[in-house]
Amino acid sequence: MNTVGPYHNRQETYKYFSLPFCVGSKKSISHYHETLGEALQGVELEFSGLDIKFKDDVMQTTYCEIDLDKGRRDAFVYAIKNHYWYQMYIDDLPIWGIVGEADENGEDYYLWTYKKLEIGYNGNRIVDVNLTSEGKVKLVPNTKIQMSYSCKFFSLQVKWKKSDVKFEDRFDKYLDPSFFQHRIHWFSIFNSFMMVIFLVGLVSMILMRTLRKDYARYSKEEEMDDMDRDLGDEYGWKQVHGDVFRPSSHPLIFSSLIGSGCQIFAVSLIVIVVAMIEDLYTERGSMLSTAIFVYAATSPVNGYFGGSLYARQGGRRWIKQMFIGAFLIPAMVCGTAFFINFIAIYYHASRAIPFGTMVAVCCICFFVILPLNLVGTILGRNLSGQPNFPCRVNAVPRPIPEKKWFMEPAVIVCLGGILPFGSIFIEMYFIFTSFWAYKIYYVYGFMMLVLVILCIVTVCVTIVCTYFLLNAEDYRWQWTSFLSAASTAIYVYMYSFYYYFFKTKMYGLFQTSFYFGYMAVFSTALGIMCGAIGYMGTSAFVRKIYTNVKID
Incomplete structure (x- = not known):
């Protein structure tokens, strides 16, 4: 037996025997385990005591009695009022059942006392379980x-003649192809792909036009045509060549964010690929365990990109930058989890993280993530930490001229996340539904495609925003490119409010804090990843267009 909890609050779960169910006569079972991912997800496996042997039929058997005093009756009534469901496992196959039901008037309450299990097998392996x-x-x-x-137990010849389920396919019955492979899902992918084509064409036009004019003006010394003169490039972005590679404000925080974003992108990419190959949904907590392992293993990515960027910007406190970069994401996640953990402890929920699990997570941070981040930082500083800008930086910063309101960095930041959010909007609905409702997400091919589309759209949008910002002779492009891409997270978090109030029936302090707490963590991590992707793409664009600028 695993957990029991209200149907509409999937994350609010309690131990199965927190309700006054009784245990069967059998005292032990051969094996069951809980991994780090299971412990973090609130899996509470307890042996039911039911004596079931492979291929041995058991007729209706009374295995215990409950003395229903007032306290136990009130516990069952509360569970039935809140539509409590329970989850159990047979050979790692999940089964769900309802505790009871109320009559139409809500005055009388009834408890289901008879569990009828139909277990199908193929050869010597269990491949199907149904509970009535x-x-x-x-x-x-x-x-x-x-x-x-x-x-x-139905034999293969009778029960499984129609389906002939293989052991590796036994989880297919829990999937919902009609939901995840709906034509709306395919249409959203196609729509995002068309957006990619448009944005890539726009950025290509800008890049080709600027490079063409560079060669025309500096190499061939030809006069600009009227269109180019009207567009104003001779007084636009080229005028800030001496300031465009100036270090960003707050370089320590900025480089730590970039390094963390690159690591989150690497983790997302690797976990999605592993999920496509291994079908991680078939094992409890395997997705979370894999993500933790991959995050720890990719810590050198964080150190390399964050440390090298900080060194190129002239930063000297590289040890402090390394610590901030290493613990930025873990501190955010652990801080939120520990806050919610206090609420879970107050509710006596199974989501309360055990102390031993907390210690294990802290050990991973200090003894795995931090040393690997140090290795990456040292490599980054030594291999790519020297500034090699195509233009020299002026000693005195150039004053930024006044410009129209829609060219201000704050406006660009707010508008920059709209198109990236539009490219992943439909996929967010499927991801939310799989996590906050009873759906198993398995279309990781779609997720990989959406991740690629998100990266391309984010880079293209930030390039366009940066191009217009530089044309207005504003060289503060580093933070602007990062924040304009990261603002996608704001729209995702706003969408989470809509999803909570209009797509779910969640209620209560525990579920509300759990939902909005972890949605804030998810949105922040997504924003940091998008910001890093946008900055890296924009940095390559800026370096490219200024490479051909010749200064006398």
């Missing part, structure tokens, strides 16, 4: 309730 709840008994105080069960 029967035996509806009215909850009356000071009475005795008998709990019973029976299990029926």
Whole structure:
């Protein structure tokens, strides 16, 4: 047995025997385990005590009785009022059942006391389990309730003749192709792909036009045509060549964010590829365990990109930058998790993280993530930490002229995240539904395609925003490119409010804090990743267009 909890609050779970169910006569089971991912996800495996042997039919058997006093009746009534479901496992196959039901008037409450298990097997492996709840008994105080069960094993020739389920395909019945492979899903991918074509064409036109004019003006010394003169390039972005490679403000924080964003992107890419190959949804907590392992293993990526950028910007406190970069994301995640953990402890929920698990996570941060980040930082500083800008930086900063309101960095930042959010909007709905509702997300090919589309759209949008900003002779492009791409997270978090109030029936302090707390973590991580992607693409663009600028 695993957990029990309200149907509409999927994350609010409690131990199965927190309700006054009784245990069967058998005392032990051969094996079951809990990994780090299972512990963090609130898996609470407990042996049911039901004596089930492979291929042995069991007729309806009473295995225990419940003395229904007032306290136990009130516990069951509360569970039925809140539509409590429970989860159990047979050979790692999940089964869900409902605790009971109320009559139409809501005055009488009934408990399901008879579990009928139908277990299908192929060869010597269990491939299918179905649970039927029967035996509806009215909850009356000071009475005795008998709990019973029976299990029926259907042979391959009779039960499995139609499906012929293979052991590696036994989780297919839990998937929902009609939901995840709906034509709306395909249409959203196609729509995002068309957006990519448009933006790539726009950026290509800008790049080709600027380079063409560079060669025309500086190499061939030809006069500009009227169109180029009207567009104003001779007084635009080329005038800030002496300031465009000036270090960003707050370079320590900026480089730490870039390094963390690159690491999140690497983790996302690797985990999606592994999920496409290994079908991680078939094992409890495997997705979270894989993500933690990959995050720790990719810590050198964080150190390399963050450390090298900080060195190129002239930073001297590289040890402090390394610590901030290493613990930026873990501190955010652990801080949120520990805050929610206090609420989970107050509710006695299974989501409360055990102390041993907290210690294990802290050990991973200090003894794995930090040393690997140090290695990456040293490599980054030594291999690519020297500034090699195509234009020299002026000693005195150039004054930034006044410009129209829509060219201000704050406006560009707010508008920059709209198109990237539009490219992933539909996919966010499927991801939210799989995490906050009873759906198993398995279309990781779609997720990979959406990740690629998001990267391309983000880079193209930030390039366009930076181009217009530089044309207005504003050289503060580093933070602007990062924040304009990171603003995608703001729209994702705003969408999470809409999803909570209009697409779910969640309620209560625990579920609300859990939802908005972890959605804030998800949105922030997504924003840091998009910001790093936008900055890296824009940095390559800026370096490219200024390479051909010749200064006398």
